[in-house]
Amino acid sequence: MSLRWQPELLDPAMPGGWALVHSQQQFLFDDNGVLFPRDWLRRLDLGVVSEQGLGYFDGEPVFLFELAQPEDVPGARWQCLRQFMLQDGDRDLFRMLGFAAQIGTWAHQHRFCGSCGSPMQQRTGERAMHCPACGLHQYPRLSPSMIVLVTRGDELLLARSPRFAPGVYSTLAGFVEPGESLEQCVEREVREEVGVSIRDLRYIGSQGWPFPHSLMLGFHAQYDGGEIVPQPEEIEDARWFSIHALPGLPARQSIARYLIDLYVASRLGLEPPALPR
Numbered sequence: 001m002s003l004r005w006q007p008e009l010l011d012p013a014m015p016g017g018w019a020l021v022h023s024q025q026q027f028l029f030d031d032n033g034v035l036f037p038r039d040w041l042r043r044l045d046l047g048v049v050s051e052q053g054l055g056y057f058d059g060e061p062v063f064l065f066e067l068a069q070p071e072d073v074p075g076a077r078w079q080c081l082r083q084f085m086l087q088d089g090d091r092d093l094f095r096m097l098g099f100a101a102q103i104g105t106w107a108h109q110h111r112f113c114g115s116c117g118s119p120m121q122q123r124t125g126e127r128a129m130h131c132p133a134c135g136l137h138q139y140p141r142l143s144p145s146m147i148v149l150v151t152r153g154d155e156l157l158l159a160r161s162p163r164f165a166p167g168v169y170s171t172l173a174g175f176v177e178p179g180e181s182l183e184q185c186v187e188r189e190v191r192e193e194v195g196v197s198i199r200d201l202r203y204i205g206s207q208g209w210p211f212p213h214s215l216m217l218g219f220h221a222q223y224d225g226g227e228i229v230p231q232p233e234e235i236e237d238a239r240w241f242s243i244h245a246l247p248g249l250p251a252r253q254s255i256a257r258y259l260i261d262l263y264v265a266s267r268l269g270l271e272p273p274a275l276p277r
């Protein structure tokens with residue numbers, strides 16, 4: 001793995017450094033990019049709800065200014081995290097922004113104790129919020145989610161959600177529920193979303209996914225039985241596609257795409273793709 005981006009718990013009391021400005025899954029940027037001199041940003045008097053020390057980019061300390069809402073800054077604009085991902089450029093930059101978005105959103109949403117309502121404080125020495133009144137600790141939130149490619153020989157079961165870009169089909173995904181194993185989650189989600197049963201579930205790999213705080217656990221599975229019945233509202237359409245006639249597919253940086261490309265490569269005897277990180 002590359003070393004350009006290294007997350008680390010930095011003390012915001014440390015002087016200088018660079019800062020990202022984040023609000024509602026968007027980052028401020030200008031012609032020089034997303035990193036601004038932190039002391040310069042301080043003088044703008046933005047509505048900062050949390051400041052976090054994030055880590056090192058190219059060896060330079062990086063902090064985060066989390067704003068209550070996107071504000072106008074002369075000479076700068078706001079862009080969605082998803083747009084930065086789709087630009088297909090710098091993976092390390094996207095990993096840093098994905099991390100920053102998750103930490104910023106979490107800090108913003110845990111300013112008050114969910115148990116007693118008192119203002120929370122940032123802990124020193126670990127990335128956590130702490131309630132001085134009742135002692136509650138809150139750590140950054142992660143939601144395990146499974147993602148699975150269901151196959152039948154040279155055919156892939158792909159589906160589209162009404163949220164997808166026109167013509168794009170993808171693998172099935174869903175959040176793990178309390179008390180369930182990953183295997184049970186995969187079987188349940190496949191049954192709920194397309195109504196078929198699966199067998200020979202095989203774990204392939206994982207990917208942190210900052211939309212909004214998922215840890216994707218990726219599988220391949222073989223079709224076992226049943227007719228496709230798309231889940232109303234969630235699944236607009238689902239069908240079998242031949243590996244020789246695939247529809248529009250998800251972004252290259254997604255594990256969804258990797259699960260598809262990996263299977264197609266194995267059927268065609270091609271070099272396997274690399275898992276996006």
Ligand SMILES: NC(=O)C1=CN([C@@H]2O[C@H](COP(=O)(O)OP(=O)(O)OC[C@H]3O[C@@H](n4cnc5c(N)ncnc54)[C@H](O)[C@@H]3O)[C@@H](O)[C@H]2O)C=CC1
Binds near residue numbers: 256257
């Ligand atoms: N990296 C990748 O290749 C892909 C990642 N994903 C991610 O997988 C995750 C799950 O996929 P979906 O099909 O949307 O899930 P899903 O099939 O479980 O349905 C989403 C719905 O589940 C409910 N839900 C249950 N638990 C939730 C939780 N912990 N957080 C938020 N909503 C929860 C909400 O009502 C939400 O609208 C999402 O975060 C999505 O961004 C999905 C597809 C591809």
Ligand SMILES: [Mg+2]
Binds near residue numbers: 193234
């Ligand atoms: Mg789903």
Ligand SMILES: [Zn+2]
Binds near residue numbers: 131134135
């Ligand atoms: Zn409390």
